[in-house]
Amino acid sequence: MQTKEMIFLTRDEVKEIERVVEKNYGAKFSLKEFAVAKGKEEKIWISSKEIFDFNLSKLNVNSFGLNFGKLKRNDKIHLTIEGSQMVGKLATKNLVVLDEENAIKFMQGLDVKPKEEVNCEYHNFVIVKYKDKILGSSLLTEQGLKNMTPKSRRIPLIL
Numbered sequence: 001m002q003t004k005e006m007i008f009l010t011r012d013e014v015k016e017i018e019r020v021v022e023k024n025y026g027a028k029f030s031l032k033e034f035a036v037a038k039g040k041e042e043k044i045w046i047s048s049k050e051i052f053d054f055n056l057s058k059l060n061v062n063s064f065g066l067n068f069g070k071l072k073r074n075d076k077i078h079l080t081i082e083g084s085q086m087v088g089k090l091a092t093k094n095l096v097v098l099d100e101e102n103a104i105k106f107m108q109g110l111d112v113k114p115k116e117e118v119n120c121e122y123h124n125f126v127i128v129k130y131k132d133k134i135l136g137s138s139l140l141t142e143q144g145l146k147n148m149t150p151k152s153r154r155i156p157l158i159l
Contacts, residue, residue, distance in 0.1 A: 006037040006045065006063070017044060020077050025127060026092030026119065031068075039063060042071040044083075069137075078125045081136040081153060087127065088134035093119030094126045096140060103130035106138075106147060109154035113144040 009017070014036045021029050034046040047065025068086070069079040079087060088095070096114035098106055106112050106128060117140070120126055126140045136153075139146040 006039045009036045020075055025087055025094050027087045027090035029087050044068045079137045084127045084137045085134045091127050096126045096128055098130045107155045109147050109149055111147050
């Protein structure tokens with residue numbers, strides 16, 4: 001089934017996304033309980049399988065469910081905040097830990113330096129965490145974390 005803007009993925013295509021997640025984050029994360037679709041710009045959307053109960057072919061649907069992440073070239077995936085929270089509990093690599101000061105700066109949209117890097121690969125997307133809270137994902141370079149949090153998701157500075 002597909003809509004005008006989104007294509008539901010086959011089980012093999014879903015397994016490929018799971019493989020990319022495991023390769024990048026060391027997490028054996030299963031998407032089999034979800035309906036998985038790919039939208040514009042390689043965005044991956046997940047929802048309950050109950051979506052198949054609806055006839056979407058006549059609707060102009062450009063998104064539904066939860067935005068899980070965006071596939072990138074070279075077998076990379078940039079997870080959304082929600083995707084990071086789902087995968088982050090299982091991640092064993094490309095995981096960075098921030099201290100409190102940098103966690104606040106990160107949530108405000110600033111670039112920061114990680115306190116700790118767990119099996120990280122530079123110039124790759126990493127899951128960002130503070131204590132036991134997953135804050136999202138970002139790009140790690142030799143200079144630190146390049147904040148990629150959308151402006152609409154940032155927390156403003158309150159004085």
